[in-house]
Amino acid sequence: MSKRIILFNVIYYAIIIGLIKLGQDNPSSSLGYGYFIIMFWVIAAVLLVFFLIKRIIYPKTIFEKIGVFTATPLISIIVFMIIMSFKENVSSEWIFNKNGKRYKVLTFDKDKSTGGKRIEYYRSIDRIGTKEDIWIKDSTWVYLSKTGDTIKNVKYKDNIEVK
Incomplete structure (x- = not known):
């Protein structure tokens, strides 16, 4: 798999997990971190599309295409929904x-x-x-x-x- 795709994924998930952790550590401001997550999803999606258009990231194999897909907010949203379904409110x-x-x-x-x-x-x-x-x-x-x-x-x- 391309090093650029792996790097993008690592940075993407490090930021997402960091924001989620900050929200859990400080529940009174978790709504603010939720907005940061949504803004980051938009920025990451735009950045990913830019990288794909400019061919900075160019997935050739099926594994590279899966790698690009995992760097989209869709996986994060699905994981978030699964976690929230187990949480009591x-x-x-x-x-x-x-x-x-x-x-x-x-x-x-x-x-x-x-x-x-x-x-x-x-x-x-x-x-x-x-x-x-x-x-x-x-x-x-x-x-x-x-x-x-x-x-x-x-x-x-x-x-x-x-x-």
């Missing part, structure tokens, strides 16, 4: 302060194990006003079926399951 998040501690309640509309709803409770291990909250499992987590019936309750105290 928080439908609501509620954070409140009580007795000098911070508490967080997360609700998931589609729990992977039950297919229903799941409600998780967390407590901050630090006092209110610290720079970053570190959350531990707390209280009773509730697992509901698709019809809304309680399937199970799991109690936690200081990040440990209590039986």
Whole structure:
């Protein structure tokens, strides 16, 4: 395979993976990184078309054509969609302060194990006003079926399951 095609692919995926990693490391600004990814896809596609027209990259064999195809956003989009299909999305998040501690309640509309709803409770291990909250499992987590019936309750105290 052409060294130029390999180099283009390596640079393309290094930038895409880097932007995805930055978005995962800082969820509050992940939407901004999403825009950067989309802009990079457009720039990479235009650059690839330019390289093909100017014959800087000229795929001759089937492997080189596959190499050019893998440097398009289509593969990235398919992989992104597959990854997102396995990720559970928080439908609501509620954070409140009580007795000098911070508490967080997360609700998931589609729990992977039950297919229903799941409600998780967390407590901050630090006092209110610290720079970053570190959350531990707390209280009773509730697992509901698709019809809304309680399937199970799991109690936690200081990040440990209590039986």
